[in-house]
Amino acid sequence: AAGTETREFSAEVGRLLDLVVHSLYSEREIFLRELVANAADATDRRRFEALTDGALSLPDGAGIRINPEKEARSLTISDDGTGMTRDELVANLGTIARSGTRAFGAQLSNAKPEDRPSLIGQFGVGFYAAFMVADKVDVVSRRAGSDEAWRWTSEGKGAYTLSPATRDKPGTDITLHIKEDADEFLDPWRLQSIIKKWSDHISWPVTIMREGKEEAANEGTALWLKPRSEITEEQLNDFYRHTTHNFDTPWDTLHWRAEGTIEFSALLFVPGSRPFEFAEQTRESRVKLHVRRMFITDEAEILPPWLRFVQGVVDTEDLPLNVSREMLQATPVLVRIRKAVTGKVMSELKTRAKDSESYASFWENFGPVLKEGMWDDPVHRNEVAALCRFRSSAVEGLTSFDDYISRMKPEQEAIYYLTGDSAASLETSPQIEGFKARGIEVLLLSDAVDSFWPDRLSSYEGKTLRNVAQGQSDLEKFGASAESDAEKAEMEALIPALKASLGEAVSDVRATNRLVDSAMVLTAPEGGPDLQLQKLMQRSNQ
Numbered sequence: 001a002a003g004t005e006t007r008e009f010s011a012e013v014g015r016l017l018d019l020v021v022h023s024l025y026s027e028r029e030i031f032l033r034e035l036v037a038n039a040a041d042a043t044d045r046r047r048f049e050a051l052t053d054g055a056l057s058l059p060d061g062a063g064i065r066i067n068p069e070k071e072a073r074s075l076t077i078s079d080d081g082t083g084m085t086r087d088e089l090v091a092n093l094g095t096i097a098r099s100g101t102r103a104f105g106a107q108l109s110n111a112k113p114e115d116r117p118s119l120i121g122q123f124g125v126g127f128y129a130a131f132m133v134a135d136k137v138d139v140v141s142r143r144a145g146s147d148e149a150w151r152w153t154s155e156g157k158g159a160y161t162l163s164p165a166t167r168d169k170p171g172t173d174i175t176l177h178i179k180e181d182a183d184e185f186l187d188p189w190r191l192q193s194i195i196k197k198w199s200d201h202i203s204w205p206v207t208i209m210r211e212g213k214e215e216a217a218n219e220g221t222a223l224w225l226k227p228r229s230e231i232t233e234e235q236l237n238d239f240y241r242h243t244t245h246n247f248d249t250p251w252d253t254l255h256w257r258a259e260g261t262i263e264f265s266a267l268l269f270v271p272g273s274r275p276f277e278f279a280e281q282t283r284e285s286r287v288k289l290h291v292r293r294m295f296i297t298d299e300a301e302i303l304p305p306w307l308r309f310v311q312g313v314v315d316t317e318d319l320p321l322n323v324s325r326e327m328l329q330a331t332p333v334l335v336r337i338r339k340a341v342t343g344k345v346m347s348e349l350k351t352r353a354k355d356s357e358s359y360a361s362f363w364e365n366f367g368p369v370l371k372e373g374m375w376d377d378p379v380h381r382n383e384v385a386a387l388c389r390f391r392s393s394a395v396e397g398l399t400s401f402d403d404y405i406s407r408m409k410p411e412q413e414a415i416y417y418l419t420g421d422s423a424a425s426l427e428t429s430p431q432i433e434g435f436k437a438r439g440i441e442v443l444l445l446s447d448a449v450d451s452f453w454p455d456r457l458s459s460y461e462g463k464t465l466r467n468v469a470q471g472q473s474d475l476e477k478f479g480a481s482a483e484s485d486a487e488k489a490e491m492e493a494l495i496p497a498l499k500a501s502l503g504e505a506v507s508d509v510r511a512t513n514r515l516v517d518s519a520m521v522l523t524a525p526e527g528g529p530d531l532q533l534q535k536l537m538q539r540s541n542q
């Protein structure tokens, strides 16, 4: 037909499709979770767009409709969301726009076949999961605000076709032509149980067509508004998995209602493992803001960047439902919510830090992120410092600043640290030989962020932080070095010779008492950037 065009999938999509279709059977049902989530996202987005453009308003009874047709062997998921233009169909369904999906694809190809099903359960693959149960998928979509509709069709084998279509109202219909061996997904009861399991909390009504009648399929209760006693462990875990895309259980769940000058309910999680897409995310907190159960935005930056591993929902009655982006920027309500939520998370972490074993597992996942607070948050810098844990030359496992201070020598005034690429190489570094020999503890900092925050924090509880690789070491006061006078004299003679032969390459050559076994060590000038920071800056300049 006129306007019909066939295009190839991007190579990445092709590979992902191949893996999804050929290696994943046991968790095929999650295709429905993925499609319903997309429909709900699109409806949320349209609601938000309508705030600034009334013409995009949602129709009454907006929701998500699931229609299985046994005879036709088709399953259609319809929504009243934003819909997609022709270009959006190409960009969203023909390429992998989302970095997380791309990374997931890579992880999937590397995984052993028997591990793949659990991987897909964990992360989802979005829209392409449809091809696990369908040998052909039709998408008919009309962008809200446009009269044009387009059909996207594919058998999931390398190419897709675009052609003009018609649709009464804006929104999207996704029709799956169900595979021979996937009959179960034409059964309304089976579909109902999948929705209950994975999508119960979706806040838009989800209905399933059964014997000619639309039946409600989800409870749609905002879990966070229920008292804790009415929430089952299973509901909580499902919600956690949906929110974080994790498959484990949360390390911590914070569920509370704030009452007083500002009123809100919050349900927040600290994941039990690093979410798969974590490294790819932007630095901004993605905690969702709801107003009276309605999703408003996940860009309200409810928590500071260094608490971005906390995920979940904050729901308030103190903002109008039609709050716009501009208004959000200006409102003091949001400022108060941020303060209260940040305070709550910090005091929770303080409590949880008392159990050092459990805290260590949290620290392995998110410690480097929390540390950023010492760099970029003057208000919380000291509080964050108290929550930090470090490897050290003196003890096994992790230690805190407070513990370090309790072990300091009576004559010791500073907290010593060394930064580098790995804890293992730091432990054997010549830089700390002299300190170790004198029983002085050195914190071994090997995260990238460790090159930045010590200068900003500069001291903890009145004790200056000192980089042992920087400038003159002040080891004399902790006892004499083992050098004889003859050795000292030899050294005095050697230094001018070394200076002459090294020339411009170094700014100074000095005798040092920081070494015990090694002959020589490179140090950075006092006040200059330390060696690790120089390396990092070099790398980022490339």
Ligand code: ADP
Residues within 6 Å of the ligand: 034, 038, 039, 042, 079, 081, 082, 083, 084, 092, 093, 098, 101, 125, 126, 127, 128, 172
């Ligand atoms: P993700 O949802 O994580 O972005 P998906 O593969 O599930 O990844 O979907 C890809 C994109 O396709 C979505 O980001 C969205 O832009 C678009 N999309 C998918 N389904 C719909 C829908 N029902 N309505 C509007 N847009 C959709």
Ligand code: MG
Residues within 6 Å of the ligand: 034, 037, 038, 126, 127
């Ligand atoms: Mg999706």
